[in-house]
Amino acid sequence: MRTLIVLSHPDPNSLTHAVAARIADAAHKADPAHEVEIADISAEGFDPRWRAADVAAFRKEAAPPADVLAEQARIDRAGTLVLVFPIYWWAMPGQLKGWIDRVFTNGWAYDERADGKVEKLLGRLKVRLVSIGAADEDLYRRRDYAAAMRTQIDVGIFDYCGAPLLSSDRLLPGEGTFPETALERAGEIGREIAGGERAAAE
Template structure:
């Protein structure tokens, strides 16, 4: 099977990139799976929702070519992996814009004539890995972990029918934490296609 790993960080030497690379190594380790790293910052993906995207939303036009390219990459994958730093308790702006534009009406979901939402990404497994500068206690004290799961796991992926198999925030960016995060990401990658995977562990 194939995993598309989308990484959102402007510095290729960042911990975020190292975690994404480690996840890819884990996916490839059994020798049965493949992984593609999509560095949307280096690729220059334009995140701003624009008039062409609005026309797509209202089903008046096909998605723009750059959006179609991203959708085709996801269509080739059995798993979508998002690796990102937590900025202001959410995705970085570019990754949020990638979701805004790529997860379009008519592709990720659609509305039936009866007003029901048709979830079109039920086949897709999703792995979410955030890198958090604040400690786990801070997240727990203020409910940030729950907020992230509500707005991302449920608000985006459940809406489209995709199954969130991993949803993690890796806390800390010091050298000891970084080494631990890289090891964790590699292990999560190894379990990315495990049957009934939850948080990268076979149920």
């Protein structure tokens, strides 16, 4: 049982880091056998830029670059992928989007066939999204930001690849004391991950 938590925030003292750490800690406490890896792609210096080598990999003219293969291998070792990120302009940070652009490649995450059909290849991977914002839920509903994010991320990325999306949490100010409420929910998510993985293994 293994979970990979990927986060993108340059400040190690950020709420994003605190939420990721709380998820990992809660999962491990709920099931000490559960392995959790945190991938801080900002600290690791992952390059999100799409380059000629990425184009060649997309066209299946060459293998993906080494850093992409390393990220794919890290995901392949996990049963659950958790993305933890701050909401920037009603979406994920550019570095995390670039990580998805480069890592979720044609031939690994999905397969574009010659007949025009797309085969979804990530049915084995369970996904949880944990985004952190400054506006309350009412604003997301009134401006349709919530629907836009679901279309872009939940459906546009993970449904396209066939990865089951188990939950998509927005941790926002509202009722209760923020950010304490965000950290409380992070703990719940960690326990849910450990409980779900344990049940699947039994």
